Amino acid sequence: MESLIECVPNFSEGRDTATIGALRSVISSVSGALLLDYTSDSDHNRTVITFAGRPEQVIEAAVRAAAKAAELIDLNNHRGVHPRLGSLDVLPFVPLGAATIEDCVAIAHRAGNRIWRELGIPVYFYQAAALRPDRVNLEQVRRGQFEGLREAVLVEESKRPDLGGPALHPTAGAVIVGARKILIAYNINLKTTSLAVAKSIAKQIRASSGGFPAVKALGLPLLSRGLVQVSINLMDFEQTPLHVVCSEVHRLAARNGVEIAGGELIGLIPRQALETVPAAASVCPDLHPESSIENRLAAVRNKIL
Secondary structure (H helix, E strand, C coil): CCEEEEECCEECCCCCHHHHHHHHHHHHCCCCCEEEEEEEECCCCEEEEEEEECHHHHHHHHHHHHHHHHHHCCHHHCCCCCCCCECEEEEEEEEEECCCHHHHHHHHHHHHHHHHHHHCCCEEEEECCCCCHHHCCHHHHHCCHHHHHHHHHHHCHHHCCCECCCCCECCCECEEEEECCCCEEEEEEECCCCHHHHHHHHHHHCHHHCCCCCEEEEEEEEHHHCEEEEEEEECCCCCCCHHHHHHHHHHHHHHCCCCEEEEEEECCECHHHHCCCHHHHHHCCCCCHHHEHHHHHHHHHHHHC
């Protein structure tokens, strides 16, 4: 079985098409880095790109992407509903095929070292790549965001980056680099402007509040669409399947007298997870066979060949 590494950088730009295009292009400029997917959202003001390749290719593309993001994105001018700490905010590496999480930890540390050494952007490590137990969870690392942490790092040693600093980069902030298993990011939009409803539903389904195991969720406003959103991360789809969470969001929304406006997959989904959904497809719209990592990888390779 082939060893490949998936990389899913999250950039703090979801509105400027020229910047988004430049980020995609710089990743594609690395021979062997296979661009699989990208999703942008103007309310989040965020773009998530998915690419894959062998370790050296993926590291090179990630470092080039970090450099391009720092060149084009100034966090001092960034406004969006999604939490963020860096122009390139989060940089996770994910094992595919015969690759292991240990492989990804080593890759994350190598990429992080290059980002600090070559670009002068401080780095925090999270999830399996974390160097401290209090930095395993992404939300803990990012708490305070760019504006809060750039002040905190100057006076609180415990808040300082793992590499570089103590000050954050003045415009690019810091990059949060990690290694993790495949994550499913799925958003459900609600036909209401009540942020309280979205936040209440998110609280009831997320693990940290006693909800479903391995589920993270936020309630966010979508001002441009006159909606609110329950933004969901499934950290382990085998432990908690996607359709189970979607069904519960539908139930809780109905209990609040709120209709579902739709759902959206951010990035790609493992074929194994996709195959568990069809019977409940009505509660999980926007899922298609071409949304699977395996099918997209095969399609991109066929185009190249």
